[in-house]
Amino acid sequence: MTIYDFTATTIRNDEKSLSDFKGKVLLIVNTASECGFTPQLEGLQELYNKYNNQGLEILGFPCNQFGNQEPGTDTEIATICQSNYGVNFPMFSKIDVNGENAHPLFKHLTSEKKGLLGGNIKWNFTKFLIDKDGNIIDRFAPQKTPESIEKNIKKLLNV
Template sequence: MNMYSLKVKDAQGNIVDMKDYQGKVLLIVNTATGCGFTPQYDGLQNLYDKYKNQGFEILDFPCNQFGNQAPGTEEEIVNFCKINFSTTFKQFSKVDVNGDKEDPLFTYLKSQKSGLMGSAIKWNFTKFLVDRNGRVIERYAPATAPEKIEDKIKELI
């Protein structure tokens, strides 16, 4: 199995083939609109604005598994992010990142890079940096600000 063999659903419910992202540097994030880390959307958008024309994409997967902090519908989440953070990067449908119903993409990402306390994702805004060949280069904890990832993104671009 590799990341490019997987399919995910976007915020509008359309099936997206991960192979569409082959050759791009990706930052894949499980997010929430009611989390203490939600202001990281500003940093994520800043990174996207700087590097989107150089083959960089942010893939935003809302997750309601941690403290019910992403309770809205996909449409409500997209609108919240656009209104409050002017987001323009791709948003996907809500997913589980742990457990019996976890999305296969996150199963794959976790199998490639464990966190400090094992493979389970501990909270919203865990970030996975993926190179142009689909290799998971780094996994970042929720408290890691997007700005702290910029140098690594520049290396991969």
Template sequence: MTTVYDFTVKDTKGEDVSLEKYKGKVLLIVNTATKCGFTPQYDGLEDLYKKYKDQGFEILDFPCNQFANQAPEDISEINGICEMKFGTSFDRFDKIDVNGDNADPLYVYLKEEKPGKTGKAIKWNFTKFLVDKNGQVVGRYGSTKKPENIAKDIEKLLAE
């Protein structure tokens, strides 16, 4: 059986990171952009992270430039924007594609496990996938779902 722990992604320095490093934690995996109408959700994501990180919660941030060129910067510029403007402290990874022929294998898996209401494709920036402590994808939330409105689902998984 496949879980998110079976995938390896690139960190912001281009180094391989096995997601097995997050085994036993509740994860929120998000495709992000710095110039999107939903970019202020970084504040809500950081609030969630601060509130639950000591209970075994992690946010995995995957910048993506596939939606209206809203993440045009290189990864070091994205890091600077996220840290300086939004004060993010959760893990960020290298820019990826989430749809199409070059979609990152992790996102191919996430979309297979939890298709959206209109199909598998990611519709926009800040689509969120919730993963339980066993590495299973248990929730998918569209861009309009604010991070604070996912808190109860996170709390339920942390309590299991």
């Protein structure tokens, strides 16, 4: 099973198959717009601007499971991300990333790549790096900035 076997609802309420991203390097991130790490959206957008034409896609999944830091509706989240951080990479509808209601994609990601303290995601802005074949290559803690993982992305993009 790869990430291509999953679908997710976009922040504009369209169903999207992740198989649409076959052949791309993906960075999948659980986001929140009221978190201390929220300024990472700017760094994520910079990576997207720099490498999207070379095959990078960043997929943002808002989540309100950590400190109630994503309380808004999908429309409010989209507005905040766009107006405050210029986000134009794909954003998806708000989901759970842990527990019995966790989105199946995140159940898969966390079962395949455990974190320091096990499978569960511990906070907003946990990042999963996926290769062009849909394999989960690495998992990065929220403290790892987008800039600090640029070399990992470049390696998978062969740039």
